[in-house]
Amino acid sequence: MIPDEYLQTFVIECRELLEQMEEALLIVEQSADDPEIINAIFRAAHTIKGSAGMFGLDPIVVFTHASESVLDRVRSGDIAMSSILASLFLEAHDHLSVLINHVAEGSYPSDDTDSRGKRLITQLETYLGDKMLDQVSASAEVPMANESRVEREESDAVGTDYWHLSLRFGPEVFRNGMDPFSFVRCLSSVGNIVQLVTIIDAIPAAEDMDPESCYLGFEISFDSDADKLAIENIFNFVRSDCSIHILPPRSKTSEYKHLIMELPEQEMRLGEILVKCGTLTPKELNNILLFQLDQGNEPQQPIGEVLVEQQLVSPRVVAAALEKQKQVKDNKKNEANLIRVDAEKLDELINLVGELIIAGAGTNLIARSARMTELIESTETLSRLVEEVRDSALALRMVQIGGTFNRFQRVVRDVSKELGKDIDLVISGAETELDKTVVDKIGDPLTHLVRNSMDHGIESAELRIARGKPARGTLKLNAYHDAGSIVIEVIDDGGGLNKEKILKKAIERGLVTEGANLTDKEIYSLIFEAGFSTADVVSNLSGRGVGMDVVRRNIQALRGTVDLDSMEGQGSIVRIRLPLTLAIIDGFMVGVGNAAYVIPLDMVVECIELKAWASDEGDGKYLNLRGEVLPYRRLRDHFAMKGATVQRENVVVVRYGEHKAGLVVDKLMGEFQTVIKPLGKLFKGEKSIGGFTILGSGEVALIVDVPGLMGQIEHENEVNEITLAAVLK
Amino acid sequence: MANVKNKNRQSQRIVIQGELTIYTAMELKNKLLVDLSVTEELELDLSEVGEIDAAGLQLLVMIKQEATTLGKVVRFTGHSPVVVKLLDLSGLAGFFGDPLLIVYPSTVEGKSI
Numbered sequence: 001m002i003p004d005e006y007l008q009t010f011v012i013e014c015r016e017l018l019e020q021m022e023e024a025l026l027i028v029e030q031s032a033d034d035p036e037i038i039n040a041i042f043r044a045a046h047t048i049k050g051s052a053g054m055f056g057l058d059p060i061v062v063f064t065h066a067s068e069s070v071l072d073r074v075r076s077g078d079i080a081m082s083s084i085l086a087s088l089f090l091e092a093h094d095h096l097s098v099l100i101n102h103v104a105e106g107s108y109p110s111d112d113t114d115s116r117g118k119r120l121i122t123q124l125e126t127y128l129g130d131k132m133l134d135q136v137s138a139s140a141e142v143p144m145a146n147e148s149r150v151e152r153e154e155s156d157a158v159g160t161d162y163w164h165l166s167l168r169f170g171p172e173v174f175r176n177g178m179d180p181f182s183f184v185r186c187l188s189s190v191g192n193i194v195q196l197v198t199i200i201d202a203i204p205a206a207e208d209m210d211p212e213s214c215y216l217g218f219e220i221s222f223d224s225d226a227d228k229l230a231i232e233n234i235f236n237f238v239r240s241d242c243s244i245h246i247l248p249p250r251s252k253t254s255e256y257k258h259l260i261m262e263l264p265e266q267e268m269r270l271g272e273i274l275v276k277c278g279t280l281t282p283k284e285l286n287n288i289l290l291f292q293l294d295q296g297n298e299p300q301q302p303i304g305e306v307l308v309e310q311q312l313v314s315p316r317v318v319a320a321a322l323e324k325q326k327q328v329k330d331n332k333k334n335e336a337n338l339i340r341v342d343a344e345k346l347d348e349l350i351n352l353v354g355e356l357i358i359a360g361a362g363t364n365l366i367a368r369s370a371r372m373t374e375l376i377e378s379t380e381t382l383s384r385l386v387e388e389v390r391d392s393a394l395a396l397r398m399v400q401i402g403g404t405f406n407r408f409q410r411v412v413r414d415v416s417k418e419l420g421k422d423i424d425l426v427i428s429g430a431e432t433e434l435d436k437t438v439v440d441k442i443g444d445p446l447t448h449l450v451r452n453s454m455d456h457g458i459e460s461a462e463l464r465i466a467r468g469k470p471a472r473g474t475l476k477l478n479a480y481h482d483a484g485s486i487v488i489e490v491i492d493d494g495g496g497l498n499k500e501k502i503l504k505k506a507i508e509r510g511l512v513t514e515g516a517n518l519t520d521k522e523i524y525s526l527i528f529e530a531g532f533s534t535a536d537v538v539s540n541l542s543g544r545g546v547g548m549d550v551v552r553r554n555i556q557a558l559r560g561t562v563d564l565d566s567m568e569g570q571g572s573i574v575r576i577r578l579p580l581t582l583a584i585i586d587g588f589m590v591g592v593g594n595a596a597y598v599i600p601l602d603m604v605v606e607c608i609e610l611k612a613w614a615s616d617e618g619d620g621k622y623l624n625l626r627g628e629v630l631p632y633r634r635l636r637d638h639f640a641m642k643g644a645t646v647q648r649e650n651v652v653v654v655r656y657g658e659h660k661a662g663l664v665v666d667k668l669m670g671e672f673q674t675v676i677k678p679l680g681k682l683f684k685g686e687k688s689i690g691g692f693t694i695l696g697s698g699e700v701a702l703i704v705d706v707p708g709l710m711g712q713i714e715h716e717n718e719v720n721e722i723t724l725a726a727v728l729k
Numbered sequence: 730m731a732n733v734k735n736k737n738r739q740s741q742r743i744v745i746q747g748e749l750t751i752y753t754a755m756e757l758k759n760k761l762l763v764d765l766s767v768t769e770e771l772e773l774d775l776s777e778v779g780e781i782d783a784a785g786l787q788l789l790v791m792i793k794q795e796a797t798t799l800g801k802v803v804r805f806t807g808h809s810p811v812v813v814k815l816l817d818l819s820g821l822a823g824f825f826g827d828p829l830l831i832v833y834p835s836t837v838e839g840k841s842i
Contacts (some may be wrong), residue, residue: 093825174751174754174783174784175751179751179782179783180783181782181783181818181819183817186816195820196819196820197820198819198820198821200787200790200821200824203790203791204786205794205795205798206758206762206792206794206795208792211755211758211784211788212751212754212755212784212788214783214784214787215787216783216786216787223739435840477819643807
C-alpha cells in the first residue's frame with residue numbers, strides 16, 4: 001500500500017529522530033532534569049509514533065505509545081527523570097531502532113524482539129503506576145502544546161462534549177499513497193471515535209468516476225483530551241490536499257453554521273450528518289439553519305472578520321494556530337535549505353569533474369603548442385573555473401566529523417557500564433570536515449580504538465586512585481586539519497603501553513630480531529603488526545576479535561596512516577592521519593628524465609635548487625638545509641630512471657606529520673590538478689607510489705605517495721646505520 | 730454461501746479475489762460495470778477479499794449507486810473480515826444494507842481432523 005519512497009523517507013526521518021533522542025537521553029542520564037531536553041525526547045517519540053501510525057505500523061505505534069506516556073509524565077513532573085529511567089529509555093530507543101530496521105528491510109521482527117518489546121512496555125508501564133488507573137483511557141495522552149487547550153465558552157454553545165472533525169479528502173490522496181482510513185485509525189491513538197460518518201456524496205456517476213481519485217470525506221465525532229494541535233498534527237501528511245475543519249467540544253452554534261457553509265455538500269444533508277454524528281441535536285440544527293436564513297441577504301464578510309466579530313474562536317485557539325503556522329513556516333525554511341541527494345549522484349559529479357580536469361589540461365596543452373595567445377588566455381580562465389567547480393563539488397561531499405564522534409557517547413557509556421569503569425568522553429574539533437566516504441569508513445576502526453582504550457588503556461577506579469589519578473577516566477576524541485590531511489586522535493589517560501612486554505612479545509613472534517635498537521615509537525607501532533592480532537599476553541591492547549592490524553589495514557585502505565604514542569602510567573594517544581579527499585587533489589608536477597611525477601601540493605613545503613642552497617654533507621643521504629638535517633633522496637635513483645642527468649637539480653621539500661624530507665628532481669613543472677586513479681594490484685607492493693593520473697597530453701604520471709616514500713627512506717637509512725654500527729664494532 | 734440462493738436466473742454471481750485497493754481499482758471498475766451491464770441482479774462475493782482500502786470501498790459505493798440508477802440490484806455477500814472491519818469503521822454498513830455474514834477464520838475443526 002505504501003510506496004517505497006515514502007517508507008524510505010519515513011525510515012530516514014525516524015533514524016534521525018532516534019539519533020537526536022539518543023543524544024538527548026545521554027545528556028539527561030548525566031545531568032538529569034532539563035525540561036528542554038526532556039521535551040526534545042518526547043517530541044522525537046511523538047513524531048515517530050505519529051508517522052508510524054500514518055503508515056499503519058502498529059507495533060511501532062504501540063511501543064512508542066508506551067514510552068511516550070511515561071515521557072509525558074516526566075515532562076509534567078509527575079515522575080522524576082533518573083539515570084535508571086534514562087537507561088530504560090535507551091533500551092527502548094534501541095528496540096525502536098531494531099523495529100525501524102525491520103521496516104527498512106521489509107522483514108518482520110523475531111519472537112525475541114517481540115518479547116523484548118513486551119518486557120520493555122511492562123517496565124515502562126510500572127512507571128505509570130497507580131495513577132494509571134484513573135487515566136486508563138486517556139493514558140496521559142496529551143501531546144504537544146498542552147497549555148493551548150481551548151477554554152470552554154458555555155454561552156450559546158452546542159451541548160456536546162466531543163470534538164467535531166470535518167474532513168474532505170482531495171482527489172490526489174490515493175495517488176499520493178495515502179489511505180484516508182489510516183488517518184482515522186491514527187485518530188484512535190489520541191482519543192475515541194464516538195461516531196463516524198463517511199461522506200460518499202461526492203462520488204460521481206459510474207461514467208465520470210475515476211477509480212484512482214478520492215471522493216471521500218468524513219464527519220467524525222471524537223472524544224479526546226488532546227488539544228487541537230495534536231489532532232491537527234495527525235493530518236499533517238494530507239494537509240495540502242485535504243480540507244480539514246476541527247471544532248472543539250462545546251463550540252458556539254455559529255461555528256457549526258460556519259462549518260456547514262464551508263463544506264461542499266448541501267446544507268440540509270450536512271445538518272443531518274451532524275445530527276447523525278451526535279454532534280448536534282435536531283433542535284440545535286434547526287436554530288442554525290434559521291439563523292442562516294435570517295442573515296442570508298447580507299453581503300458576505302471576509303471569514304477573518306466574521307471570526308473576530310463573533311468571537312468564534314477563543315484567543316488561545318488563535319494563538320495555537322499562529323504558533324503552528326510559524327512552526328510550519330520554520331520547517332519549510334529548513335527544508336528549503338537542505339536537499340537530500342543520493343551519494344551516487346555526487347560520486348558521478350566528482351567523476352565528471354575529474355574527466356573535465358583531464359580534458360581541460362589537454363586543451364591547455366594544445367593551446368600552448370599552437371602558440372595562440374588568445375586561446376591560451378581563454379583556457380587559463382577555463383581552468384580557473386574548473387578548479388572552482390572542483391572545489392565546490394568536493395565540498396559537497398564534506399561532512400563534519402562531529403556526527404561520527406557523537407555516536408561514541410553511546411559506545412563509551414555502554415562499554416564503561418559493561419566494564420564497571422567510570423569514563424568520561426570529551427570531544428573536540430567536532431566541526432572538522434572530511435570526505436563523506438572517509439567518514440563512513442572510519443567508524444569501525446575508531447570504534448575498535450575507542451573500545452581498546454577503554455578496555456585496556458584506562459585502569460579500574462581503584463588502581464587509578466592508587467596511582468594518584470582521578471577515579472574517573474577520560475577518553476578524548478579530537479580532530480584537526482594538518483598539511484592537507486585530517487588528524488583524528490583517540491587519547492586516554494590510562495596506564496599507557498608497556499614497552500618491555502611489547503618488545504618481548506615481538507621477539508617471541510619473530511617480528512624483531514633480538515638486540516635490535518628500536519625507538520619508542522617503533523616499539524609502539526609493533527602492535528599494529530599482523531602477528532599481534534591475537535595477542536593474549538600483551539594485556540594492554542588486545543583481543544576483541546579484530547586486531548590492531550585490521551585497524552591499520554582499514555586506515556591504509558583510505559590512504560591514511562596510524563601511529564601511537566604512549567607515556568607509561570600517563571596514557572596513550574592513537575593518531576590517525578587521513579587524506580582530506582580520495583578523488584582529486586592539487587598536485588605539484590616534477591620531471592625526472594622523461595617522466596613526470598606528481599607530488600601532493602599540500603605536502604610541499606618549499607623548492608630549492610640543490611647546489612645553490614642545500615649542501616650535501618651526509619653521503620648522499622642528508623642535506624644541510626639552513627642548519628637543519630634533511631634526509632633526501634634522488635627520485636632518479638629511487639625509481640631507477642635512466643637517461644642523462646641535468647645540470648641544475650632541484651629539491652622539493654615535503655612534510656608529512658612531523659617528518660620532513662627532500663626529493664631531488666630534474667625539473668619543476670608547476671601546479672597540476674590531479675585526478676587520482678588507483679594503480680593495479682601489480683603495484684601493490686610499491687609503497688612509494690600512491691596512484692597515477694592522466695596528463696593533458698594523454699601521458700601517464702605517477703603520484704608520489706609521500707608518507708610511503710618517507711617511510712622507505714627512513715627505514716633504509718636506519719638499516720644502513722645499524723649495519724654501519726655493526727661494522728664499526 | 731449456503732444462505733444465498735439465486736432464485737432469479739438473470740442474476741450473476743462474481744467472486745472478487747485478492748486486493749480491492751487502489752492498485753486494482755481501475756481494472757475492477759471496468760470489470761464491475763461490464764458485469765452489471767449484462768445482468769439484472771449482480772451478486773458480489775467478497776469472501777475472498779484479502780485487502781481493502783478507501784479506494785476499494787469507494788468502488789463498492791459506486792457500483793451500488795450505479796445499480797440503483799439503472800434500476801438493477803447489486804448485493805454484496807460473504808464479507809471477508811477485512812471488509813467487515815472497514816465497513817464497521819466507515820459506518821457505511823447501513824448504506825449497503827446487506828446482511829453481514831461474519832466469517833470466522835477456518836478454525837479448530839480443520840486442524841484437528
